[in-house]
Amino acid sequence: MATSNLLSPPAQITPNTALKLSQKAPIILSSSPTSSLPWPLSLLFSRETPETWTIHENLLLAALRTGDDASARQVLDRLTSRFGESNERIIALRGIYEEALAKDDKELTKILDGYGKVLESDPTNIAVRKRGIAVMKSLGKTAEAIASLRVLLDNSPTDVEGWAEMSDMYASIGSWGQAIYCLEEVLLMMPNAWSAHAQIATLHYLSAPASVPSLSMSLRHFARSVELNESYLRGYYGLKLVSKKLLPLLSETPSNSKRNDEDDVPPPKLQTVKKLEELATGKLAEIIREYKSGNKKWAAFDEAEVIAARELLDRDDKTER
């Protein structure tokens, strides 16, 4: 089944899915992927494939999540005997295992110190650096985590994952400007990422939900996200929400008044926003209709998201009447 797939786990893992994933441990642990024969023969009779180790890694994470520490230990031992103790990735995975077993913040701080020592001997170990940042965040030291992540991004500015994490951290403390900047870096490297466009639009919207410049930026990015993905529910939802807010603001202020030099992009035309709103309403209605009718080709939407879209449309109907 596609939902509980260890090779490529789904984008959202509920506890239920995590349980299903970790229940595969006995099957995978029952047969050893590596051969026990001596060296030249082991190459010929090895049963491992490139996918084997991805599956093992995902199994380790799933087992740790569900508290199946015994299986996790076994998987970790297998990975360690295959790739060696000093492999960057193995050090990070062992770190995750230790973090999971840590009983309190004190032990966690000790693990963090351990990461520091690893980094002293090998400052280029990105995987361990990221683990350290994750531990700081887990301990609630967001400011330290951000500082540490900034060092990482200074040295490795093409790390998209890092920029996305940085944006999330800034957003969590309400620094919208910095969060938007980080996501713009993500977009520089992945201009086709519809989810990044929707996220940056969300940040623009949250940063100033009643100002024309940030609402227009938000509208632009939501429009781009649905341009990149014609059935992106979140994009249409945002488009509808933002255009609904923007319409009264635009009709209040004539287009050429109150233009200061700071916002270099002119606000969109009233007509355009109206059209976009209609488009979003139509698309949302289509998605809701097809999803409710149980059409198999439209079944992959998240139910909660569809319900939210429905509520948005219902609210809209009420205000118009």
Place this chain on the structure above:
Amino acid sequence: MAILGTTLNAIGLIFLTHAVYSAHEHTAAFAHAPLPLDISIELLVSILVLSAGVVISSPQLKPIQWAKWSGKMQREGRKGDGRWTKEGEEIVTENDPYAFLGLDAGVGGKAEGRRGFWDVRAKRKEYTEWVKSGGKN
């Protein structure tokens, strides 16, 4: 459609083999006589049937426009093309390539992704709370 394609392929191959064999026998028997019309027709028909079979049994084409392709994936969900690993995991070929950014669930959302920064303790806590609450959905 798979059965139709396979049947057409089988029929086409049988007729093609038969036509080639007939042509060979004919030239062996009458070296200077022209090929009879029925053998030529059989040859052509068998090739047409075989071509139709190959086209029908080929996998469905993917959309070549980015928005259409991603939209289809958004509607229909992740999919593989029927290959499985030894461990019994399906190889997913149609997948959101940006899921690793973990931005899909919004600000502070619960999307997986950004695995380098995976917070194992929070996930464990979430799971134990789920178990305590009775383990629904």
